[in-house]
Amino acid sequence: MQSRTEPGPAVGRLRLLLGHLKPNSTGTGLTAVSTSAQIYAANPPDKFCYTLDNDVLSPEQRLFYEENGFLLVKNLVSHEDLDRFRKEFERLCKKEVKVPGLVIAKDITVVKSEYVAEESAVNKIQDFMDDEELFRYCRLPQILKLVACFTGPNIMAMHTMLINKPPDSGKMTSRHPLHQDLHYFPFRPANQIVCAWTAMEHIDRNNGCLVVLPGTHKGSLKKHAYPAWEGGVNKMYHGIQDYDPSLPRVHLVMEKGDTVFFHPLLVHGSGMNRTEGFRKAISCHYASSDCNYIDVGGTSQENIASEIKQIVEKRYGEDVTVSFKDVWKFRSRLVQGQRINL
Ligand SMILES: CCCCCCCCCC(=O)SCCNC(=O)CCNC(=O)[C@H](O)C(C)(C)COP(=O)(O)OP(=O)(O)OC[C@H]1O[C@@H](n2cnc3c(N)ncnc32)[C@H](O)[C@@H]1OP(=O)(O)O
Ligand SMILES: Nc1ncnc2c1ncn2[C@@H]1O[C@H](COP(=O)(O)OP(=O)(O)OP(=O)(O)O)[C@@H](O)[C@H]1O
Ligand SMILES: O=C(O)CCC(=O)C(=O)O
Ligand SMILES: [Fe+2]
Ligand SMILES: [Mg+2]
Structure with a gap:
């Protein structure tokens, strides 16, 4: 290690x-x-x-x-692939295809109103590991080649998302508070985990680009909770409570196909979308299959673990008992090398 x-x-x-x-x-x-x-x-x-x-x-x-704690690589994913992912996303939103395990998350303001309009209601889709077309993203050789620089040769795709940041409702719910992704992960070591996040179109401050606090990957995992935002906060969008507002922030302006790789302790978030368009990005969190699951009992991660457990129980019935670790074991997929611990 x-x-x-x-x-x-x-x-x-x-x-x-x-x-x-x-x-x-x-x-x-x-x-x-x-x-x-x-x-x-x-x-x-x-x-x-x-x-x-x-x-x-x-x-x-x-x-x-x-x-x-991050690295931006220009023009890594082809426009052709990104256009295919966008098409598949549209098919999923329209329910033309159904994929087991896939989660369609809506923005909190949409959920709380009567307004429902397919794609325009969708905040992100999560867990596309069994959608062959979208999962191609996680297997792209040019991405895996770079991922291996952080994880080593045995690579698991742990978590998948296609984020469709909606035009802000006026309540600023399209923001993603500053957080560390490791808060969600019951596996270690952190240095063998990396996120690949690819812009599916031009992304800047207007449509809510990623914001990173450079160097924060050298720190520890901080306590996370829901920010006290007046307009509401999306489910599971925990943020760091006591981040230092004087730390330098970098707004990552990206073109379609540009990909940022970042460490799971890097503090990051995204701003509100002030445009009329849905800002799209596709991402996968990878880990070395050498990583080990940890017990988060008694740690600051207990709050997210119990929230996820509740959601799973609600979805599959109270009699289904799954641990936080099981949730991850079940969704992860080997994409290169050998499956070892995870
Ligand atoms: C799972 C591990 C996550 C790992 C993340 C890795 C690092 C990345 C960091 C992040 O991305 S943090 C944010 C992670 N986001 C998510 O994991 C998305 C979570 N969302 C979901 O799983 C689903 O959207 C959710 C279970 C919340 C709702 O899906 P449903 O299909 O059950 O929706 P439905 O419309 O039936 O609503 C069910 C309940 O959820 C509520 N709800 C739905 N969307 C919501 C929302 N956006 N915010 C708050 N509440 C929401 C809704 O009001 C309703 O409440 P009530 O039961 O009280 O009526
Ligand atoms: N109280 C808060 N707690 C946690 N994160 C926050 C809080 N307020 C704002 N943020 C997040 O901090 C990050 C940086 O915000 P900042 O104002 O620098 O840029 P932005 O909101 O992305 O862009 P712009 O100000 O141009 O809209 C964003 O991810 C935002 O969601
Ligand atoms: O706004 C985004 O696309 C990034 C969200 C994010 O950091 C996450 O889901 O972990
Ligand atoms: Fe994140
Ligand atoms: Mg701002």
Whole structure:
């Protein structure tokens, strides 16, 4: 298991070497003068905490993730694939296809009004692991190649979502409060978990882009609860209660196909959608199958565990007893390598 320590000498040396990088016109904005192989040969990366050793990430990408807890990769998923995912999403909303286990979540303001209008009522779909078309996203080779830099070669798709952030109702319920995804996960270690989140269209502050607090992946899991928002909060949208508002925030402006990979302790959220369109993104949380389930009893995760348990019992009947761990075991799917613990 990797330990999480302050960046060691190797990272320091790499940072020095990165002084020799020059700006380019693509990707993260830097081009390595030396190849990553040359740099790593001279500087064995023994003290990296959040990324594994291979030649997939460039040195600057690797260092960026180590320090910031996220990595934006431009133009990773084709428009053709994204258009196919959008079509399948529409078919699911119209109930033209039914997929077992799939959850269609609506915005709280829509649920509380009489207004029901198929796709325009849908906030997100969750658990599309048994929808072959959407699950192709989780198996895309270009995504898995990058995921393996964080998880290693044995990869489980743990959680799937297609988010359809609706135009805000005026009550600001389209916001997603600042949170850490690890709050929802009863497995560890955190460093072998990563989210891939792909913009299905241009996303900026107007339609509610992702907002991240760089470097917060180096901290611990914080206590989460419903924010005290006047207009209401969507079910299970827990937020961090005492986040430091002075921490720098980065708004991730993304084009269709751009993908951000981020650590499950990275504090993030998304703003309200001020446009008339439904802002779409598709995502999957991956974990190394070497991870282990943990008992969240007595921890800050107890509140979400019992909420999820209640929802499952409501859906399948009170006589069905499933643990928080079972919920995850049941939905996760192997996408590369061997299934070990999860
Ligand atoms: C499961 C683990 C999640 C893992 C997340 C990984 C990290 C990502 C971090 C997040 O994304 S946090 C947000 C996670 N969001 C979800 O997991 C979506 C949760 N939503 C659902 O599972 C369903 O939408 C829900 C069970 C809440 C409702 O689905 P139903 O098909 O049962 O809806 P229905 O319209 O029948 O309403 C049932 C009840 O739920 C209420 N409801 C529905 N949508 C709601 C909503 N959006 N907010 C609040 N309450 C809601 C609705 O008012 C009604 O209440 P009453 O029983 O009191 O009448
Ligand atoms: N009280 C709160 N608790 C937790 N998260 C919050 C709270 N208020 C706002 N947020 C979240 O903080 C994040 C950053 O908000 P910020 O105002 O910087 O940008 P934004 O709301 O995304 O964009 P804009 O202000 O341009 O609409 C968003 O995800 C928002 O949902
Ligand atoms: O607004 C989004 O698309 C991101 C939501 C999010 O962070 C999540 O569901 O975990
Ligand atoms: Fe999240
Ligand atoms: Mg704001």
